[in-house]
Structures are given as C-alpha cells and as structure tokens.
Amino acid sequence: MQDIDSKPTFELKDVPGGLPWLGHLRAFKDRPLHTMSEWWCRYGDALRFRLGPKTVHLFSHPALAETVLLSQADQFGKVYEEQRPTGLALVLGNGLVTSSGEVWKRHRRIIQPVFHRSRMAAMADRMAQVGEQRLAAWEGYGEGRVDIAAEMMQLTLEVISQTMFHTSVAQHMDQISHSLHVSLKYAFDSFHNPLHLPVWVPTARNREFRRALQFMDNLIYDLVSARRQSGAEYDDLLSLLLHARDEETGMGLSDQELRDEALTIFAAGHETTANALAWTWYLLATHPEKKAHFHAEVDRVLQGRTPTAEDLQHLPYTRAIFDESLRLYPPVPAIQRKTHAPSTLGGFTLPAQAIVLVGLYNLHRHPAFWPDPERFQPERWLEGERTPARGAYLPFGAGPRACVGTHFATVEGPLLMALIGGRYDMQLAQEQVEPEVMVTLRPKNGIRMTLHRRHKTGAAM
Ligand code: HEM
Numbered sequence: 001m002q003d004i005d006s007k008p009t010f011e012l013k014d015v016p017g018g019l020p021w022l023g024h025l026r027a028f029k030d031r032p033l034h035t036m037s038e039w040w041c042r043y044g045d046a047l048r049f050r051l052g053p054k055t056v057h058l059f060s061h062p063a064l065a066e067t068v069l070l071s072q073a074d075q076f077g078k079v080y081e082e083q084r085p086t087g088l089a090l091v092l093g094n095g096l097v098t099s100s101g102e103v104w105k106r107h108r109r110i111i112q113p114v115f116h117r118s119r120m121a122a123m124a125d126r127m128a129q130v131g132e133q134r135l136a137a138w139e140g141y142g143e144g145r146v147d148i149a150a151e152m153m154q155l156t157l158e159v160i161s162q163t164m165f166h167t168s169v170a171q172h173m174d175q176i177s178h179s180l181h182v183s184l185k186y187a188f189d190s191f192h193n194p195l196h197l198p199v200w201v202p203t204a205r206n207r208e209f210r211r212a213l214q215f216m217d218n219l220i221y222d223l224v225s226a227r228r229q230s231g232a233e234y235d236d237l238l239s240l241l242l243h244a245r246d247e248e249t250g251m252g253l254s255d256q257e258l259r260d261e262a263l264t265i266f267a268a269g270h271e272t273t274a275n276a277l278a279w280t281w282y283l284l285a286t287h288p289e290k291k292a293h294f295h296a297e298v299d300r301v302l303q304g305r306t307p308t309a310e311d312l313q314h315l316p317y318t319r320a321i322f323d324e325s326l327r328l329y330p331p332v333p334a335i336q337r338k339t340h341a342p343s344t345l346g347g348f349t350l351p352a353q354a355i356v357l358v359g360l361y362n363l364h365r366h367p368a369f370w371p372d373p374e375r376f377q378p379e380r381w382l383e384g385e386r387t388p389a390r391g392a393y394l395p396f397g398a399g400p401r402a403c404v405g406t407h408f409a410t411v412e413g414p415l416l417m418a419l420i421g422g423r424y425d426m427q428l429a430q431e432q433v434e435p436e437v438m439v440t441l442r443p444k445n446g447i448r449m450t451l452h453r454r455h456k457t458g459a460a461m
Pocket of ligand 1: 096097098108160264265268269270272273276330331332335336394395396397398400401402403404405406408409
C-alpha cells in the first residue's frame with residue numbers, strides 16, 4: 001500500500017479530445033460518474049478537462065484530497081457566490097453547505113451543538129420510532145414489491161423532520177420528494193450546462209423549478225411560523241436557529257437565513273443517508289452470505305427488540321456493512337472547490353479561480369490503497385484489519401467543511417439497518433441497477449425489491 005506522508009508529486013494530465021467550444025461536455029454530461037472513473041483509469045490521479053468555458057481538475061489521490069480539504073483548505077474555497085447563485089445555491093441559498101467566510105463560521109457555531117454526542121441517544125430513540133411507524137405501513141404491503149430507494153427517501157425525510165423540527169411531514173411526502181427532485185436536478189444540470197438559462201426566463205423548466213422552490217419555501221416558513229405562534233420549546237434545530245443571537249450585535253437570524261439553514265439541513269440531512277441505505281440493501285441483496293451474517297448479528301443482539309443507540313456498539317458487522325457501502329457508493333461522489341489565488345500542490349500550480357473536484361468515488365476504489373477495491377468486503381472494517389490510509393476514505397469529507405451530520409448519519413444508518421433487517425429479508429426484483437449522479441449518487445431508476453417478513457410474530461427466535 002502506498003504511503004501518502006512521502007508527499008508524492010503528480011503530472012497533471014489533460015484529457016484529450018475536447019471540442020473547441022464545448023470541451024468534454026458531452027461525455028461528462030451523459031454519464032458523469034462513469035466518465036470520471038474512466039478518465040482516472042486512463043490519465044491518472046491528477047487530470048484536467050473542459051466543460052464549456054470551465055476548466056475542471058479531477059483529483060483522485062489521498063495526498064491531493066488531504067491537501068485540498070485539509071492542509072491547504074484556506075486556499076480552496078466553496079464555489080458559490082452569494083450575489084450570483086449557481087448550482088446548489090439556487091436551491092439552498094446561503095445555508096451551511098453553500099456559504100463561506102464569517103456567515104458560514106457563525107452559522108456553523110450555531111448549528112453544530114444540535115449534533116453533539118450527548119443528544120444522540122434521544123435522537124436515536126426518535127429515529128427508531130419513525131422507523132417503526134414506517135414498518136407498520138410495510139405490513140400493508142404483504143410480500144409485495146417496493147422501490148427501496150424511494151422507501152428510504154421517505155423514511156429519512158421523516159427522521160430529519162421529526163428530529164430537527166419536531167414535526168411530521170408524512171402528509172406532504174410525495175410533494176416534498178417531487179419538489180426536491182425537480183430542484184436538485186435543476187441545480188445539478190446548471191453546473192455543467194453552459195447553455196443554462198437564468199431562472200427568470202419563463203421556460204417550462206424554469207417555471208417548474210420555481211414552483212418546486214415555492215413549495216419548499218412555504219413548507220419551511222409554515223414550520224417556522226407555527227413554532228413561533230405556539231411558543232413551544234424543544235431541544236431541536238429549529239429552536240437553536242430561532243434563539244441564535246449574534247455575539248456583537250445581539251441580532252437574530254433573518255427569515256431568509258432561517259429558511260436557508262432549515263432547507264439545507266432538510267435536504268442535506270436525508271437525501272445522503274437515504275441513498276446510503278438504498279445502496280446498502282442492494283449490496284446485501286447481491287451478497288447473500290454477507291446478508292446471512294448481518295441477520296444473525298441483528299437477531300443475536302436485538303432478539304426482536306427495537307434498537308437503541310446503546311445497541312450499536314454490539315453491532316460491529318452492521319456498522320462495517322454501512323462503512324463498506326459508503327466506500328463503494330459514496331452518496332457525495334465528488335467534492336467541489338475553487339482556488340482563491342494561484343496554488344501549488346502535488347508538484348504543479350493551479351491558477352486562481354481553478355475548479356477542483358476531489359473524486360471520492362475514485363479515491364474509495366484506488367487500487368494502491370484498497371486490496372481488491374471493487375469487492376464488497378465488510379470484513380475489512382472489523383477490528384484487527386488494516387485501517388485505510390489517511391485521505392483514502394472520505395465519505396463525509398474532511399477539514400473545516402467536513403459533514404456536520406457525520407455522527408447523526410452513522411447512528412441513523414446502522415440503527416435503521418438493524419431495525420429493518422431484524423424484520424425483513426429483501427430480495428432484488430430488478431435486473432439492472434445503475435448508479436446516477438444528481439448531486440448525490442443515487443440508483444437511476446430506483447431499486448425494486450421483494451419484502452419477506454423474517455419472524456412472523458414480530459418477536460425473533
Ligand atoms: C451518509 C450520510 C451523509 C454523507 C455521506 C454526507 C456527506 C457530506 C460531505 C462529503 C460533506 C462535505 C461537502 C464539502 O466538503 O463540500 C457534507 C457536508 C454537510 N453535510 Fe453531510 N453527509 C451525510 C449526512 C448528513 C446529515 C444527516 C446531515 C444533517 C442532519 C448533513 C448535513 C451536512 C451539512 C450541513 C454539510 C455542510 C457542512 C459545512 O460546510 O459546514 N449531512 N456532507
């Protein structure tokens with residue numbers, strides 16, 4: 001295995017074959033994940049390609065990832081500008097994912113405490129309750145087929161809503177899923193399409209996007225005003241946001257700031273975990289011997305009970321499956337940054353305003369850092385196994401902008417796995433499952449599975 005402390009140097013290779021004006025747009029736009037992976041195999045860990053007028057650098061080596069995200073993080077900022085929103089900022093505004101500088105620092109300080117470890121046991125109980133409610137609905141499906149990706153989206157959306165906002169969104173589920181889908185797709189397309197028309201142009205697509213955004217805005221503003229009117233106090237994100245005061249001015253957050261932060265947690269907090277769980281069920285369904293091992297661990301530890309945060313430490317194989325699933329299908333497959341000024345790393349210099357993609361999907365399958373990288377092998381995460389090289393496994397990013405919900409997600413994922421896996425055996429009912437990038441890495445046409453109740457009485461064994 002390679003050592004990244006030796007500070008390797010790289011040759012920055014140009015991907016050949018770009019067209020004069022479009023560059024490599026067509027290949028990238030049609031199949032971004034496949035294309036980035038293929039270029040990496042052909043041209044190496046540091047490469048450069050063009051999307052219309054933009055030159056994009058793709059880095060797929062742990063040493064480069066660490067430099068961009070950690071050791072030289074001050075030179076590599078987020079790509080969004082508050083005055084000229086593009087990509088995700090068109091949807092999320094200036095929330096924690098898209099903001100920078102002092103606003104980001106202040107808001108991260110406000111939001112971070114809601115994810116403190118001390119709050120996790122209570123949150124885990126709430127997650128399990130929501131999971132039980134969803135499983136009660138599954139009873140009505142009989143031994144039927146479900147799209148497990150859509151099911152996981154609904155489940156994690158309700159989890160985020162109940163844990164962060166103390167509210168159920170169950171009755172609006174279809175419309176929320178639709179609005180988020182429309183707006184995230186629009187945001188993602190705007191990243192690589194130089195012909196993307198500004199939002200105010202009255203095309204059918206722009207109108208659909210604006211309607212989706214309006215629906216999300218109303219949902220969030222209704223949540224905020226209902227809480228303000230009721231005067232109720234809960235230990236949740238909404239209370240933290242409503243009570244936050246600037247240390248110097250004593251001012252609270254504006255309605256726009258509240259909207260941006262709430263919508264950011266809503267979107268970032270469920271879509272990622274839902275995809276992670278969908279891929280996990282897919283991997284288990286296609287590896288029956290690993291699934292049998294998983295079911296055995298869950299049955300032994302829970303004996304038919306609803307899992308708690310405390311149980312997680314006794315479910316190492318379940319956690320290993322989740323970690324391995326995040327390795328093979330990282331929900332955020334690439335992290336985007338932009339240089340503020342000319343920056344030197346890995347033996348070459350990037351100009352100011354250079355766009356960089358840290359390719360997590362490639363990093364996680366790098367043959368110099370992972371034995372048998374394409375293989376689903378949860379055992380590699382168990383005690384006594386070699387830990388991955390620094391920077392080779394970054395599903396939650398790294399450095400100052402690392403995921404604020406890391407701990408939440410690593411409780412939620414294994415907990416819901418244990419709850420669902422204790423009750424159901426799921427089998428794949430679809431020939432092909434294809435990954436697609438739309439901000440997150442999702443199964444393109446969902447994942448159809450058949451549900452089989454494992455212990456008819458509910459109590460195991
Ligand atoms: C398996 C689940 C998850 C994965 C794989 C994931 C992944 C990531 C990654 C890679 C980043 C860094 C992006 C960058 O550097 O540009 C990030 C940031 C972020 N994530 Fe997550 N995430 C997950 C779950 C969550 C959850 C549950 C929440 C909230 C409840 C959340 C909220 C956020 C926020 C607010 C940021 C921006 C943090 C900042 O810049 O200060 N994520 N996430």
